[in-house]
Amino acid sequence: MIVVAAAVVALLVVKPPTPTPETGLSRGRPTPAVTPSPTPTPELRDPHLVAALFSSQGDGAERVALFDDGTLVLVDTYKGYRTIKRKSLSAEEVDLVRKVCSEALVVGESTRVGATALTEASARRVGIEVADPPRGPRTFTYDDTSELPLPLGRARGALEDLRSRFFRPDPKEIYWDPARVKARHYLRLRSDGRWFRVVRDDAIDENMELEEVEGGMRLFVVRGGLPNLFEDPATAKPPVTPLPR
Numbered sequence: 210m211i212v213v214a215a216a217v218v219a220l221l222v223v224k225p226p227t228p229t230p231e232t233g234l235s236r237g238r239p240t241p242a243v244t245p246s247p248t249p250t251p252e253l254r255d256p257h258l259v260a261a262l263f264s265s266q267g268d269g270a271e272r273v274a275l276f277d278d279g280t281l282v283l284v285d286t287y288k289g290y291r292t293i294k295r296k297s298l299s300a301e302e303v304d305l306v307r308k309v310c311s312e313a314l315v316v317g318e319s320t321r322v323g324a325t326a327l328t329e330a331s332a333r334r335v336g337i338e339v340a341d342p343p344r345g346p347r348t349f350t351y352d353d354t355s356e357l358p359l360p361l362g363r364a365r366g367a368l369e370d371l372r373s374r375f376f377r378p379d380p381k382e383i384y385w386d387p388a389r390v391k392a393r394h395y396l397r398l399r400s401d402g403r404w405f406r407v408v409r410d411d412a413i414d415e416n417m418e419l420e421e422v423e424g425g426m427r428l429f430v431v432r433g434g435l436p437n438l439f440e441d442p443a444t445a446k447p448p449v450t451p452l453p454r
Contacts, residue, residue: 256276256277256278256280257276257277257340258274258275258276258277258338258340258346259275259276259277259303259306259307259310259340260274260275260306260307260310260337260338260339260340260364260367260368261273261274261275261337261338261368262274262335262336262337262338262365262368262369262371262372263335263336263337263338264333264334264335264336265333265334266333266334268287268288269285269286269287269288270285270286270287271283271284271285271286272284273368273371273372273375274338275298275303275306275368275371277303277307279297279298279299279300279302279303280295280296280297280298281295281296281297281298281371281374282294282295283295283372283375294375296374296375298371305367306367306368306371307340309363309364309367310337310339310340310364310367310368311339311340311341312360312363312364313337313339313347313349313358313360313361313363313364314339314341314347315360316349316358316360316361333352333353334350334352335350335351335352335353336348336349336350336351337349337361337364337365337368339364349361383436383437384436385436385441385442385443387432387433387435387436388432389442390407390410390417390432390435390442391407391410392407392408392409392410393406393407393408394406394407394442395407395422395442395447396419396435396439396440396442396445397439397440397442397445397447398438398439398440399437399438399439399440403421403422403423403424404421404422404423404447405419405420405421405422405428405439406419406420406422407419408420408427415431415432415433416429416430416431416432417429417430417431417432417435
């Protein structure tokens with residue numbers, strides 16, 4: 210009887226097992242199971258071409274293309290080296306460009322516009338590609354002297370405007386202080402690099418008169434408008450050889 214009683218006491222004092230990470234046991238409440246986060250699904254994008262403007266000459270080629278998701282891409286290639294720039298357009302802008310460019314489809318089947326002997330001999334190839342969903346993209350190629358049908362000319366204008374967005378400088382980079390410009394100073398035109406000389410500096414009404422160094426063309430500009438037209442004279446230095454007066 211004593212042996213049996215001792216066995217019963219031993220069973221009563223047995224401690225519960227210590228909880229471990231492997232058993233998942235706890236004294237008060239069960240340990241909640243950890244649910245792994247689902248792997249994010251990558252966004253699927255399938256943009257379609259709206260229209261493109263391309264040109265090639267020698268070792269260089271350029272293509273600006275607009276896609277229906279608003280992505281505008283400029284690809285510049287020279288001797289196999291490619292640079293890519295991107296911008297984003299609003300849905301309203303995409304719809305407007307699509308409408309203008311789709312009107313070019315009335316010109317006819319993919320063709321060379323204004324194909325002449327000059328076109329054949331030209332080293333520069335220019336063209337427009339317009340999406341035509343039922344049949345696929347349509348391509349129109351021409352040279353710089355071709356007379357384009359009005360719908361195609363409008364499409365070209367719209368695409369050239371998109372292209373120009375990659376080359377519009379930041380207004381902060383344009384501005385320089387025009388107060389330091391005086392008579393007989395030289396300024397270089399932003400658009401084509403022509404040099405002009407300030408021939409009259411009217412301090413009263415802020416009008417400036419400039420004369421083209423080669424060609425004699427004259428410009429009348431308000432002093433405050435100089436930075437928009439001319440490069441900063443602090444960085445655009447005249448040639449070492451004195452310019453003619």
